[in-house]
Every structure is written in structure tokens, then in C-alpha cells.
């Protein structure tokens with residue numbers, strides 16, 4: 592059944608304040624996230640944006656959201672890429688701190704070890720997706736969230752042109768955060 596448009600346009604919930612944010616971080620520590628996670632990974636605790644705007648549907652038909660300036664930059668970049676024959680499809684954009692906790696909980700419930708989970712998923716509070724400035728891309732003919740994205744025309748286009756729109760690759764090979772190489776993850780910094 593199709594979701595009514597009004598419902599889909601409601602922005603995802605965010606933590607009300609710093610206390611709520613820290614409560615989620617503490618729940619993650621209770622699940623096994625090391626208390627010194629941020630310091631040892633050189634990752635900072637992120638804040639969720641006050642304002643979010645829809646940026647279109649992802650490949651699963653879910654409406655995705657970014658903070659307004661990042662959304663404008665993304666729209667310009669996707670237009671330019673399309674013009675050059677590269678299709679930038681969305682896999683994920685804003686994710687709340689609470690949603691990230693749910694990802695960790697689900698993986699633990701499936702029997703994964705916390706160390707293995709934290710190699711591919713940021714601990715709640717530390718994901719760049721919390722900022723509403725980052726996007727995971729895919730493109731037709733390539734599996735989503737797999738390294739093979741780096742062989743796509745879309746990735747080649749991003750390497751050459753993303754900086755013109757304020758976007759940068761956050762997790763190159765051998766990054767200082769001990770996060771697996773993510774050719775699909777781009778963050779707006781302008």
C-alpha cells in the first residue's frame with residue numbers, strides 16, 4: 592500500500608537535546624561500544640541538524656532527507672552528473688543517532704560481534720550521516736554499498752567533480768578512522 596504523501600513528508604525524528612543524544616550514546620556503550628571509541632577512532636560526536644528537507648527517494652522508494660544547504664548542493668551535483676551521463680542514485684542520506692543504535696542492535700541480534708560491526712558501521716552518535724550532510728550513492732548496474740562502485744562511471748565522475756559542489760569522499764582506503772573503504776559515501780563540507 593502506498594504511503595500517503597503527507598506522512599512521507601514528515602522529517603525523521605531527532606534527539607531533542609544534548610541530554611537525549613548522550614542517553615543514546617550511553618545505550619550504545621552498554622551494548623559494547625568502547626567508551627573511548629571517539630578518541631581512538633578520531634571521530635567526533637555529531638549533531639543532528641535542526642532543519643531537514645526531502646531530497647527525493649532512494650533506490651528502495653524511501654524519501655531521504657538532508658539539511659537545506661547540502662540538499663541544494665546535492666541537487667546541483669546530481670543534475671551535473673546526469674548531464675554527463677552519470678546517474679547518482681541515493682541509498683541513504685540523513686540517519687538519526689537513534690536509528691544508528693537500531694542498526695547496531697539488529698546486527699548484534701543476528702549474532703555479529705561488536706568489533707566486526709564497528710568496522711563497517713559507525714557507533715551511534717559518530718556517524719557522519721547524523722549531520723544531514725552526507726549521502727551514500729549507487730548507480731545502475733552496480734551493487735549498492737559494495738567496493739565495486741569504485742569501478743562505475745558515477746564514481747569516476749564524483750572523483751573528478753564532487754569537490755566543485757563541496758562534496759568529499761570521507762573514508763578512502765587506509766583512513767585514520769579504521770572504517771572500511773567506502774567509495775559510495777560523500778559528505779558536503781562547503
Ligand SMILES: [Zn+2]
Nearest residue numbers: 720726727776
Ligand atoms: Zn555512508
